Amino acid sequence: MAAREIALTPRTGTLPAAALRLHDLVVTTDHKKLGLMYVGAGLVFFVVAGLLASVMRLQLAAPNNEVVSPQVFNRLFTMHGTTMVFLVGMPIIAGMMNYLVPLMIGARDMAFPRLNAFGFWMFFFGGLLLYFSYLAAPGITGAGSAPNVGWFAYSPLTARAFSRGHSTDYWTLSLLVSGVGSIASAINVIATAVSLRCKGMTMMRLPLFVWLSIVTSFMILLALSPLSAAQIMLLLDRFLGARFFDTQAGGSAVLWQHFFWIFGHPEVYILIIPAFACLSEIIPVFSRKPIFGYPIMVAAVVMIAFISLGVWAHHMFTIGMPSVGNIFFATSTFLVAVPTGIKIFNWLGTMYGGKLRFEPPMLFCIGFLFQFLIAGLTGVMLGMAPFDWQLHDSYFVVAHFHYTLVGAFLFGIFAGIYYWYPKAVGRLLDRRLGIWHFWLLVIGFHLTFDPQHFAGFLGMPRRIYTYEEGRGWEVYNLISSVGVVAQAAGIMLFVVNLVRSYWKGEPAGEDPWDAWTLEWATTSPPPEYNFETLPVVRSSRPLWDLKHPEDPDWKYE
């Protein structure tokens, strides 16, 4: 043992500090470092994809604009959508689950630390592969051969005959690679949450964040592998001349749509459930009340997961399904609204009569509640097949899903970042900058996406690179583009806050929010081994029991 230490010392001593830190990141299997790497890489991709969106809004700000060519525009919306879903949403939720699940259940690491590192690097190189397409032939000057088939890559756009070169191959291969990473991390989260719970942490004492992580991971298992299957079929079509989606040989373009949305619809729940998870931890702490209706919250999310596996074809009402199909998928879509409504009412029930503290995490949660409600309502509207026939593929749909993914998902994630940043870094994010960030983002978000509903009503199709004057779309598009400025300003403040608070933030201490779950029982940032002695738990709010020995929760549970 001593001999090994002596052998190691001179070798590490010769390397510069930066190289050592980089080496540490590359070889680490610590769930906290990997979690932060996931979130960090996700935020970098978030800024990149946000810039792509800004260029699109610049192009659409006025009719007959010529900021970018139609070809470049096609690449922009494809890369924006693909990046936001697979390289922003997926890694950020994976990162938060990785960081928090072991801490919340009182464990020292994930069940499979090396598999965890594998999952991260698969995602990371998948992302690099996607963006490498910009540099690959025919080079930067021709805007590269970035994918241009839309984020759901409908057949036959992806057929060899219509997509020459390798742009579609970059799309499909990078999603296949990062999909394997997502599945690896999902298996890991489930195994951790089931098998590594500390003594006394029964399933019904788990923090809701952990419960929702299990459900999301289970959905990843069921949804990501159909996507991989479809990607394999597409690769076989493109490289070996298979006929899956070749309509000339009797293949079906609609089958691709089914396979894609069997993945695609559960995917939006895979993203939103971790945002629910953040809310379910933050709202109780900032309302000074335990979560209202814990078992119902668990049941509701399991119901959401179950129903969401049977709603995919509501993305396909206009392909001409038989009316039985339309009715089935419309009904199942309405059904999702029931457990989702239960969750909203339970969050409101938690806040009702509580002592609310309007810190940045709570502000983002409240923003989430309002915006997610509207997103849900437009979702129910689109779930009605005849209504969808009118507005399918219009800007109304764009507005609807940005309400869910920006107005809800992103707000939930920001709430989570403001809440757990002090745990990960040991310093609080600046409160004033946080409030500025919140309001700028709220204003920018509504300026950008509210008018798009109306542009959609007036018939503006999604994915067009420009439009004529006199259709009545001008003012909505202009307001929409102006909103981007406020959003970008908000995001800039957020980035400044993240960086500045890392060095200059107010020291957080172990438990800055006076919270009740186990991650706040260790130091901030936690040591590599998380807990000196593994905790023993008697109720679902172990820190409450610790702080209030005269009135512990376990007396009532």
Add this chain to the structure above:
Amino acid sequence: MTKADALNSPVEPAEWRLPSRGVVAVVCLIVTETALFMIFVVAYLFYIGKSLSGPYASEVLETPVIATICLLSSSLTIILAERAFGRANSGGFRLWWAGTILLGAVFLALTAVEWRRLITGPRLTISANLFGTTFYSLVGLHASHVIVGLTLLTLALILFLLGRVRPEHGERLKLISWYWHFVDAVWVVVFTVVYVIGR
């Protein structure tokens, strides 16, 4: 805490037992693999009889009786191997485990023979028609899982012969056998879809 509270505190479970992480992970892996196969099976069923030109399934497919017997009986031999391992009967374990590998390898070889016959005889390739596309991708996906299973089995055998497999590794052997049973069960589905319904 007062003494009364301490007395009222719920009794902790004497022992805190949780499922093993390996078991949970392998079950999850099987769930996700099932979803993967389901998509290929659905594609196969959807495209039955939709090929615009030959060769058709009814003309060229022959039921792979021997291959099926080999693969299904390998599920039996691996159970026998596990039992022998549990009884510390290392000779029996070696025999049945190697037998499992042999049966799997015979299955794979027979698949290769079948493919060779289909490609060189009636010129059925993956690009020939929808039948060729769905046939080679579904059977090939299953065969690739057989290869993964055989690799795991062989690795375990080599480690055993090197004396690296100790009694406490029984659970890992059990998990390999679960994966192998899954591969066998998938074959039952593939067989039914391709050689029974598909013809």
